[in-house]
Amino acid sequence: MKKKLLTIAVTAAMVLGLVACGSNGGNNETKAVETSASETAAESVVSEDDGEKTLKAGATTGFFGAESLDPANNWDGWIMSIYGISENLFRLDDNLAPQPWLVDSYENTDDTTWVFTLKDGITFSNGNAVTAEAVKKCFERTYSNNTRAASTLKMDSIEADGQTLTIHTPEANPTILNDLCDPMFGVYDAESEIDPELGASCTGPYVATAFTAMTEVKMDKNSHYWGGEPAIDHIELKIMDDVDALNMALQNGEIDMIAQLPAASASLFSDTDTYTIGAATSTRSQFLQFNLESEALKDVNIRKAISMCIDREGYADVVFAGYAKPSYGIYPDTLSYGGTEGIDLSVDKYDTEAAKALVEAAGYTPEKPLELKLVTYSYNTGLLQMTDMLQPELEAIGIKLSIETYDVLDDVLQAGNFDIAALSYALAPTGNAQYLINMLFVSDGTDNYGHYSNSDVDADAQKLETTFDTSERDAIVKDLTQKVVDDCPDAFIASQQLLIVYNNKVTGVDVNPSEYYLITNTLDIAE
Amino acid sequence: MKKKKMIKVRLIILMVLCAGLLLGAWIVRGHLIHEPFRTNVRQAFQAPCREYIFGTDNLGRCVACRILYGAATSLYAAVLAVIAVFIIGTAVGVTAAYAGGIVDRILMKITLVFQAFPNFILAVAVAGMLGTGLKNSVLALGAVYWITYAKLSRSLVLSIRDSEYIRAAKICGAGPTAIIFKYILPNMVSPLIVTAALDVSSFILSMAGLSFLGLGPSRPTAEWGATMSEAKTFIQQAPWCIVFPGLALLVTVVIFNLLGDALRDVIDEG
């Protein structure tokens, strides 16, 4: 009995102690959330607190999920840009062309030197001035903290003098302005201490007042924002991975906006009196990557046959509710080097008959099928639906597809443990064609898991690295596209649109195809 | 007396029904009107109609046909798994009871540890570790269900062991194996079978739960929990995709529960 008492006492103390420590954290959350909950209970979206405007938005982890508010950490810079906290020297416009943003003017003095003149009078949210020295310091810090920095934009050295920033690149880089738009290169105050919760001090229209990683962020407007004071006083962004809950929250008025809405939900918000759906064709695409080390897939006809069994139109029209465009080439036609004009397509429609003929010619039938393994992400419902569509089609023509899903595909892909990989990439988030080429099409591309190799393609890629003229660049990319289409190492399926749905109280929403921006100072909400 | 007869009749009806379900689930797979996996996106989100009695889902697949196809997965997995844990759990329990001493203590300690975890949580954790796939989720649930049989059979053996007819058998010179198999087991079987029948329905529910969380059979699957989980995303456009699999689950579980109750009643009376 004594022993039992002791055990109980100890366990109880342990549990109570730890719970007590936890409740302090929980209590803060409770207070903050209870205020917003009472607002929700009033069924009004805008809090009438002293006439202040609040906007609430929701999205899944993929769009809003940040581990911290440190732009140098991992992918957090991307999210901070979406949040409207951090900004870059340049910003992509609606055509994915880089425009000066924090920079006033720039000059490409020689192949490897770029001189930027920063705008005067811009300050970080903590009041410190944005000088060339500040930018230099933050880039240095980012480079030392994040390995992706060097692979995205190679810099030899940076010099700072007043408002003049000079960057030297090791080789000629015709797309440096695009690369500088990558939110990893957000400008922040690296000389002041970076708060563990609220992160770094940046230049954007909003500043974080509360942050819970992977859960939500609350922000107040930056009244000293250089671009003009934002109209909305408070912004609350919540992460909800349950798409249902997200939809219902908007329908209930608990949130005003959903960012990166899955296209399948679009039909719920078709009432244009209440909701607006903003759409922009992003460069995000679904595609199949074939493993060319796999015996059967070395035959280009098999690859083409598989590509022919993808009902791209059905996929775009139904699974994406019309918010996607079938892709028989590589890049979407919104890019100057994209689309399929002038390209000879060997696969240009959904044709299971022709596919069956090809497969039979290779010696496989439904009774004696070719067995292939397809891998994909377990959480990407778009891809999963595509594989669900593809599998029975392939089975009917003599290819038995087994599907394996993973949360983390990297090791599987690197080990070459697959025949086909179904993936979804932003093909050119900064508008720069080189990005994807270096990943997928060159012989030692970082994401070329299928080990595709074509020396002509490699030559094109090399040429592109040093070509500065836009029309020349476009021609090279088109040439490369033709070769890739002929070789079919990957089968592209559809280019997605980025969807932002919001109730009609909200105005000033600009849907940018880069997926980098959401919260801007142009947003407003009616009372 | 009439009551006794009614109870027996009820049991027989239910047993026939369950056997019918199991057999039917197997047979029906070959005779579906629409292919359960062939997609037909142009027919997506059809409300229940003449052509598709339960409607279609997001990829145009017939909900009714998928429910019928998925029945076998849930039913057979549950039945086979319960049989497996029945055998294993009982074996452990009987060994522990008969061997006694330190073997008993160790085995009991192990079951205690397993019992310390809330059932579903342990299953979720194990399934999470093992990964997706029908085999893994069955293993995960099995890891949780075997305990009941171990404990139950152990206590049953202990209570029977010292009863008179066992002592009589021992005096007659029967060896331990004979005693176990000829005398103890037959007398233990009844309460264990009741538990098993009830566990089948519980297993079906738990497996649906695991599938719902994404831990069940791998794609493509027509398993009820999995289809409901996917259908959640378009609950507003096609609520029938959730309602009908849910009803199917409900009906199946109720039938097996009734079977378990009927068994218990017969045993109690008889």
Place this chain on the structure above:
Amino acid sequence: MIIGITFLSFLLSYLSPGDPAQILLNNQGVKASEEALQSTRHELGLDRPMIVQYGDWLMDLCKGDMGTSYKSNRPVLNEMTAKIPGTLILTVTALGVTMLLSIPLGTWCAWHAGGKADRLIQMVTYLFASLPSFFLALLLMYFLSLKIKLFPVIGSLSLKGLVMPVLTLALTLSAWYIRQVRAIIRKEMQGSYIDGLRARGMSERQILFGHVLRNCRGPLVTLIGISFGSMLGGTTIVESIFSWPGVGKLAVDAITARDYPVIQSYVVWMAVIYLSINYLIEFLYPLLDPRTGRRRQK
């Protein structure tokens, strides 16, 4: 006992597939080279024999260090303690509602056993006990949140946000509980001393409240202990559906992300809580059950 629990949890993650070093580096966005993998493995101590690893993990556990989450790179302990209150609030409230619902109903059924209302309630509880909890949750969500717009969809730590998750849990558990309560009370009512009390002229009411219920306190409380376990399990699904900020959702997300440190601690935490509640109940039992109490005094 604690050793057993911790060992089992540790074993679970030790035996699981997937290389923690690979996962860790992946989540940091780094393309892992073979050397990076080896050095990370060494850092994490993965190249030592299992017992040593277990010992280390246990020591850390006692110090309060539950490792670092692979996904978010933050101490697991913090993540757990931030979310556990959420789950506990849900669990305790749901249990409270269950009791409020079940005990009166169960008693009433036992009292009027065989009557029309009793049989109706029996059927209803049978149905609810056979429903998968997620089905019920989805139905509730659809009708109460969407069609009637009564309650919010996002579970927040407020009274209104609490209703739906609690309702789902409470309804499923009550179905089972009502039947148990009914069975326990009926059994008690068939005790021989009841006739004696009746003979002495006590009213039915007095018998029920004065004696039967008091004697049932013990078994009823034990039931709470058992159902606490299934409630904790039920929260995993309910929290996921209603986006309730609790530990169950954390665990499901961790499983999807193969975040083993979190899964491990989750299992340990749940077991500890479950055990403590049961110990507590075992402790309280003699105090509550007047019969055992009396016997002990003698």
